[in-house]
Amino acid sequence: MWAIIRIHLEPGRFQIMDKPAPTHQTNIPTKKEALPREERQKQLEFQNEAVVHLHSLYNYALHITMNPDDAEDLVQETYLKAYRFFNSFERGTNCKAWLFKILKNNYINRFRKNSKEPGKVDYDLIKDFYHSIKDTRRDSSEADTDYFYSLLHEEVYQALLSLPEEFREVIQLCDIEGFTYEEIANMVDSPIGTVRSRLYRGRKLLRAQLEGYAKKYGLNTDNDQ
Amino acid sequence: MDCKTACVLMSAAVDGEISFTEEQDFLLHLSQCKRCREEFDDAKKTKMIIKERIIRFRAPQALITTIMQLTDFNTRETEETLLYE
Structure with missing residues (x-):
């Protein structure tokens, strides 16, 4: 099941960012047949517009966090937030850019909360990490x-x-x-x-x-x- | 166009973010300036090497499953259609 994740919104140019922060996790229906028609339509649209960018979002998260676990958390938070506020996404604009903006804001927020400085990276850690998962194609x-x-x-x-x-x-x-x-x-x-x-x-x-x-x-x- | 203006337009020219008129002036300058021409070639190569050499990773299966559950419950079938076609 879903982990409870607290989501904070930051000011930004996308409509989603102007919404007040929710106080609790959205309940996600557990059975397909129990879904209202509008919810099902929202799911389908979300799949085609947002979920298709999952690999790109994960790669971006990896690049900025340098940590696979943090990257997963960041992507999951991003999709939860994006799904909840998908109605605010301006149709016809670039959904990938919208998702990246949410992810970047989540990342900044997380660093602020953890009082860490972004940009300071452990190069040995990165080296080990990339050697462990690198593609061997040459x-x-x-x-x-x-x-x-x-x-x-x-x-x-x-x-x-x-x-x-x-x-x-x-x-x-x-x-x-x-x-x-x-x-x-x-x-x-x-x-x-x-x-x-x-x-x-x-x-x-x-x-x-x-x-x-x-x-x-x-x-x-x-x-x- | 002088070298200074050409430098300002360099990245935009590499990325196709330049207007038609600017591009004409830029290309004219390149035809007359070896240094800017070489710099432009270098910038294009740098972009290409980043695109070609940075490895793209697939998101872990656990993450894919979690995200798919958000939007659908026929997970496997939809996942393959959305992410691997």
Whole structure:
């Protein structure tokens, strides 16, 4: 059954965020046939709009928490909140962006509650974690001789982690999750111009980090190939 | 367009978030400036390497089951349709 999770709402641009915080957990019906028709329709719509983004949400949660258990909790809280306030979701807008915003707010709220500082990560822990669950796929047929393409997940991931959070965040949202600048600006509560400049500077920093890895592993970093 | 303006537009050009007019001016500048051209190529490669090399994990089954129970009770069938097709 469902664990009781206290959910707090934060101010934000989405309609859901303007609702007062609920005082108790929504009762979720346990039998399909007992559901009212409207509830069933809501479920179906929620499946098609929101549940389809489960893997993306989990990956984002993993990236920001660096902990599989925290990531699971965060995603579960996000879906519970999203389902309860699904009527507030503006139809026709990007549901994935809406879910990410809820998840990010939950994450910030959790850090505030735990008096932790986001951005301070245990690199040994991350390394162990990723070694334990990493995909072993390696593209041995890679024809491109550019050193860039010789880098593997670990190097790229470590390079990404080494960036200050404000740069890492926009790169994740843009390059991994494929959000538009407008959606990212909404998620990080900054103007589009700021998103644009963070992406520019973040990619430059990332490039420098990747070159560092390439040199460390003796790969050719000449541009003229 | 000068290099400073080209730098401001660099990421937007990589991500297709640039207007048609801006893009024309930007490309014209690149054709005349080797340094900005190389930087643009680097930025595009950096985006590509992130997209290609960062591994995507599947959510754990227990989490999938929990979320599916929120919205449906024929969990297995619906789950496969929604998440794996």
